[in-house]
Amino acid sequence: MSPKSEEQFEEIRQSKTKLIKATALELFALSGYENTSISKIAKEASISKGLLYNYFDSKEELLKEIIFEQLDLMLELFDPNKDGVLESDELKFFIRESFSMVKKNPEFWRLYFMLLFQPNVMKLVEKRIMEIAEPLLQNTTDYFRRQGYEKPEVWTRYVGALLDGVSMNYIADPNNFPIDDIENIVINQFCNTSKNTEK
């Protein structure tokens, strides 16, 4: 009965949604959430402001969808250790994956770190992040305990902070920061059961 099929509409909707999210992420990452106006996003995406509001209820909702989409990808990625026991190979995998994510999608992570320090905004996504991070942190602590570390929970936070700091520095200066070298150092330091400390 309808001359444009439901699939056609769905395709249009998907491609526009994707376009808007990509454009918004780019601009948010470039100038910050507050400094990026809806007008700018619409103009950059070559659509009208009104259309953007056909797809997203508000600017904040747009931000949330961008973040949740990425977090959900992470959730899938980090899920596999079903048994709850983290082996050194798995830790290595997670570390490599973390670096890989940042290298593949630095724009998102720039946005992520920007928001990390804006308390009001972060409240929105905090819960989802904890769902991802909590079990991983627990397993990592168990790993360090099994490896004979004293204060294993401190080492878990140490590694977390280290990964955050490396990501941050890579994002701030992707061309010069020696992320691959550092990745190897970290792997060697924490996932090497023979425990030679590299210098």
Place this chain on the structure above:
Amino acid sequence: MSPKSEEQFEEIRQSKTKLIKATALELFALSGYENTSISKIAKEASISKGLLYNYFDSKEELLKEIIFEQLDLMLELFDPNKDGVLESDELKFFIRESFSMVKKNPEFWRLYFMLLFQPNVMKLVEKRIMEIAEPLLQNTTDYFRRQGYEKPEVWTRYVGALLDGVSMNYIADPNNFPIDDIENIVINQFCNTSKNTEK
């Protein structure tokens, strides 16, 4: 009514300037630069908007002065290694000082990290930061070279990233993050000439 002496005016000027900067820092750190209006700062400091503009040319100028003031304090602090050769004791001092600064003034560092990811804003202060960091980075690299590390410049960035990450995590969660334990680990790891690797 009573004529004020030049010193009295100067005193007023200084105390008001200080008040405004302190209030602004607090609010910027709490809600972010964009979400903090001049009106709110003025109200919180119990002065008029007009007066604020007597002391600071613009909102951006106010931000810059807050940041530059803190950076200048850092510059003083990190200056002393005049000879340009960093000993392990000095590195230990710098690391301890870095942690100390964050613990003493988390509000500033929250603001700092917030801005770190807003390229346009950061351009404003980048130069000054480099003036501080550059020689220190150079000396640290030399230190690692002398200690026999391969790729000493990588290790310099590693330490920088580690300190950034630790600061970040402390700011995000000051009550639970075990910053003192981690401080000792870092010191032990990099400033201990006997080179026992702590676990």
Place this chain on the structure above:
Amino acid sequence: MSPKSEEQFEEIRQSKTKLIKATALELFALSGYENTSISKIAKEASISKGLLYNYFDSKEELLKEIIFEQLDLMLELFDPNKDGVLESDELKFFIRESFSMVKKNPEFWRLYFMLLFQPNVMKLVEKRIMEIAEPLLQNTTDYFRRQGYEKPEVWTRYVGALLDGVSMNYIADPNNFPIDDIENIVINQFCNTSKNTEK
């Protein structure tokens, strides 16, 4: 797919038009004309916005058609006194009909009163209303004159105002307003040739 006959189309047209008008009336009465969007009407009627515009040229046109339809029904209803002489039974009939209309279709009358006070909107329908009301008013004045009232035209406006006020109050509070009691009082007061004044 299957070709529809002209009658089928006509049937569809009529039922859709009716559906749209009924839905719009309900929403206009509930939230006001300005606060009811075309989107909401379309959604509530389970049709597309585009279809609505196939049937009505504009939102204003839709409003006008809703009002004119009802006014035309009134016109039919109040027409019968062809001879132009209003007897007390006929006045009684008109009064009872007036109350009946309000009780049967309070939504329409809520909308009607809402619009009554918006001059620009009312201009649109004023003429048609006058076509209905004018002869009735004239006849009522004659009726009062024959009944021996001084200033009969004043009493005509008095009765008009009374009916308006009663309708208004009923619409505002249909559950508590004693419309039937008041109806009897009014009838008794003006259509009773024996002139006992009820208390």
Place this chain on the structure above:
Amino acid sequence: MSPKSEEQFEEIRQSKTKLIKATALELFALSGYENTSISKIAKEASISKGLLYNYFDSKEELLKEIIFEQLDLMLELFDPNKDGVLESDELKFFIRESFSMVKKNPEFWRLYFMLLFQPNVMKLVEKRIMEIAEPLLQNTTDYFRRQGYEKPEVWTRYVGALLDGVSMNYIADPNNFPIDDIENIVINQFCNTSKNTEK
């Protein structure tokens, strides 16, 4: 210390507030609340939109203040029957005052009636209105009971509806509606203890 005295500021504030409220009332009454934009009010009052928001938190707040101000005046006016017993002279006074109010400030009452039918808006002021009306209604019912009316509470609502209807018709057509004649009829009908029914 401040070169413009507090009184000067206060005077400015008062006169601007008054100007804005008067302008807004005029436009609201002319075109309706929804059809009157803040821009239009500001332009008509020859001020900037921003200034309007210095004095009123929102468009809705502006509306409320206009209404509450008038309602408070009414509250004062209708308060005096402290003993709670309504004499026929007092009822006469109230009726005359009601008509007087409408004649003096038809714009406000046009706005009032407009809003009366917009449920969402009316919620805002309903409570305050009831505070005014409730005791008066109660006393009027007692009055009718003492006068020997059957169903006195019905007559109270009858009178209320009559006054509403008269006001409404006067507002809709102030030049032709014979409000003074009708006023006398109403007074004669309800406040005349000798009970001659005027025709």
Place this chain on the structure above:
DNA sequence: GATGAATGAGCTTTCATTCAT
């Protein structure tokens, strides 16, 4: 030095309407 009334550009959001299919 100090005040706060005043401005106006720009923000997010809504919505009647159009149009390709």
Place this chain on the structure above:
DNA sequence: TATGAATGAAAGCTCATTCAT
């Protein structure tokens, strides 16, 4: 007939900044 993606003007509102006093 029927769809809903798309538009753009205009709405309510915010806020850095100015200025007369």
